[in-house]
Amino acid sequence: MPGLVFVKTHKTGSSTLQNILFRLGERRNLTLAFPRAAYQFAYPRPFAAALVEALPPGATRYHLLLSHLRLALGEVRQVMPPASLYLTILRDPVRTFPSVFAYYRSAVPAFRALANHSRPLAAFLQAPARYYDPADPGNGLARNPMAFDLGLEAGGEEGGRGWEQELERLNQTFQLVLISEHFDESLLLARELLGLRLEELAYVRLNARREAAEEALSPGLAQRIRAWNWLDVRLYRYFRAVLWQRVERYGYRRMKGELEALRALLRGTRETCLAGGPVGPEETPDDLRPWQPDSATILGYKLRPDLSPAQHASCYRLVLPELQYHARLYRRQYGREMCPEP
Template identity: 25%
Template structure:
């Protein structure tokens, strides 16, 4: 009798174990556990490498991305544009948005309802709100000395100093910056608090600490998320959580990245930070808020970061060739070019890898073409935008001509 009861008890316990296990699996799936498929099957079917249960939150599809120069912005813009394409979203006609005057609603006139702004432009919150009502605001910040080196090299500042060695040119510039920044339209102004300039801080306000802090406070209240260039993958996890997108939406190939970077001395970095105090204050503030957000997420953030890196590495291993090609950009800057695996078929490359390789300009052309085809923008409007773009480029070129008004440049101590 006792043996029979014992067997019955074991049988009941066994079925309870199976039931609890089944419920646990369902629970894990509801929390977004990813299930991996074989890479070969994914490629042939043109399906995601990982299947994710859609999270309970609603994906954000209305975004203003304040794209600043030399902050990893092209890579992030391509990520956002790829999502826009996959979700039938709209972008402004690329040529219509300029980066030498503050954004204005006229830049996107006669283009219907627009979902995202991912083009270079100067910050103008009130006009952006009108053109993109209800949008969230995101941007990136870069450590000032790293930003300075990137801008100085990429935009060919050395040749303007007539110094073939970029590092020597930087030393020459930092020795006497007032010599090159005297005029309000000097091309060297990009390296002088260049990040804060794009957010609307005026040059005569650079040395006004109170005004700089006021501007940073304004930006803190107006932007939903400020990411950090030096921690790009960490930034993608924060953005993933904020936008309620999937890991696969943020897989990327780095775009427009130089193959070589100058190593600045400690003295050069000190001088750069002394020159661009507004950018330093801007970066320090948002670097702190960035890490505060990460720390609040606890251990889950590190788990998500590890998972994202694993997924990204598997995608890149599938798509990218081992060899790296170099392309000479303007000003003789060497840019790393992504090269796809030779064994991929046309269908495979088009299904995913080719899309992963596209930059933001290519995505804009594809999306704008779809808008034109669907009647969301007319050929007449497109022609007018192209004409205005040509006029804008002419005005931008003339803007580099020196004018008489001089600026107060801080003196740097050696």
Template identity: 30%
Template sequence: MLEKTRLNETFNFVGSQTHSGELAQSDRCEGECLDSVNSIAFIKTHKTGSTTIGHIMNRFGFQRNLSFVLNKKSSNGHLVYTKITKDSPKNLFLKPLDVKKGDYERYKYDMITVHVRYFRKAMDTFMKPGTRYITILRYPGTQFESAFVHFQMDDAFPILVKNRLKSASINDRLKEWFKHPKQYLEKLKQLKWEGQVGLRYYYAQNNQLFDLGLDVRYHNNETMVRDYIAKLDEELDMVLITEYIEESLLVMKKQFSWQLEDILFVPKNQRTEQAKLGEISQSLRHKIDNWNRLDVRLYQHFNESLWRKVKEYGPNFDQDLANYRDRLADTFDRCTEGTYVFRQGRYFQNINYKPAKDSDQLCMLIAEHKRSLMKRVRTKQVNG
């Protein structure tokens, strides 16, 4: 049984709509502000709400003139499944701010916020001392369904089946997938995605554990899986849970001595109802859980870990959470004005919120599209 799992597809804004110009007690630093954590390696897992968290991290680093790990060959900076080594700063990354190009010994970074697999040994060689490593996990029963739609995994179906299911619900598409899951998984090895052959193969089963560094060849080794989850538990400073994003961020805020302003957000890249293509039956949820059983184990472990941290937070947690939700609701009202849909491919249809016309700088950074903020980050580092 998953502890306190809320199987919602979106982040909720609740509480009052009031806003005070002064920071509440929980807005202030837990200790001296100089002691706050300023170096973060965020392992951006796929289809987990990681774009929203990545936007928080990008804003935090941009406001403080921090240096980001960015792929110099890609406008979005993503590294995805490129093998990371100690030589990656020289071969792949933009130089840090205020460092002379080619002075590779000084290529040390404050932030990772792009899609990249977790390679801790290599990352420690180019991240600054004291870097905290974090990630986000989502219940596999909904994460896989979202990935299935987004990555158009039904491309693996035979053409006649694909034509028959052209306008079918996600429930019917997944039924077809689970008739021959291993066959369709293998087919994805032969198909391109974003110009790379076989990329979707890694998105199609236990993707969250793969993103966190355990290669597929070890996924059938029970001892390796168990030991690797234990290793992650020791190495990761914070694992956020999508279904409890507000609770997760509040715990992280205290752990890193951040201010409440640092964890304000507006959701990014939420799927439209049309893109969801209907609801999933419980029988299919069970099949999805079984198919992604390693991700379920991973999720259960860190879901329980989150609630232990909530208990350790102290007696003010409920009040601080209520205050945080008030501020989120107020931020949403003040900083957004209408929505727009970004479309790409057959099912990629995501809702984003427009910044309010009279937005101040903070509101603009919070509400603007992920690409706009990433462009700011990249431009600053290219010119810095």
């Protein structure tokens, strides 16, 4: 297959898609471009070719680049083959930003001062400039996080720059931008692009957080989220329209039939593999427990105890969290453990 670059955006459903691609890489024995240390390419700094681990013995090129990075296209092209395909995923900013805020409340400087506030998201959006320093590199996720991941610099307020050209440039870069709210339709487009079999699209939702009282339902808060994340709003609306143009070309009748087949596959896979729905970390087996940030509870899964060895191997990979799968594939490719964060 041609090279594939997946730019993994934060809190958009990207871990679920990454798991599908991790399984693809393992099944087809493809060579992954890994960070030299830990799980990310020195995020939030822009990606640099020098951050990539050397090719393993016997490999002539990288097939997949799937780890978290901040896009710097020229640097990525130094690593991946010229004909590589580029994918990413976007989510409605009204849903993405509260999730980013909850997940990274103790890590992002702009959010940290509100860690113990009773309604921290509402307090932040009431006066975000009080907390947000754009010069602090740790604040990349504090405003327009999806645009930040894709290498855009929003600068000040909306307007004053040709954002239409920037969005069109991204449209020329990415062969497919998936939309989280239409994940299954997006997956079927990815299947055609990558030449996958339907059964290779099986998934469960990964890295989801346990929902507390949903602050985004407060009156006026959604509008404040959109105003603060105006570039993410433009990005999302642009590529949501692009997605539906692609669905129209794909054919609505064809899409409807294939959606039914995919959703039947997903129901069957979950019934085969899972001992119920998602569970908290206290109920998740140690080796399947997602990483837990200080400010959110991330759900995982328990597998059915009566699986055959072959079923267990397949189902285990389906629910394996990002960090564990990343380490597994690195060990498989290089025969050693990953280097820790420097």
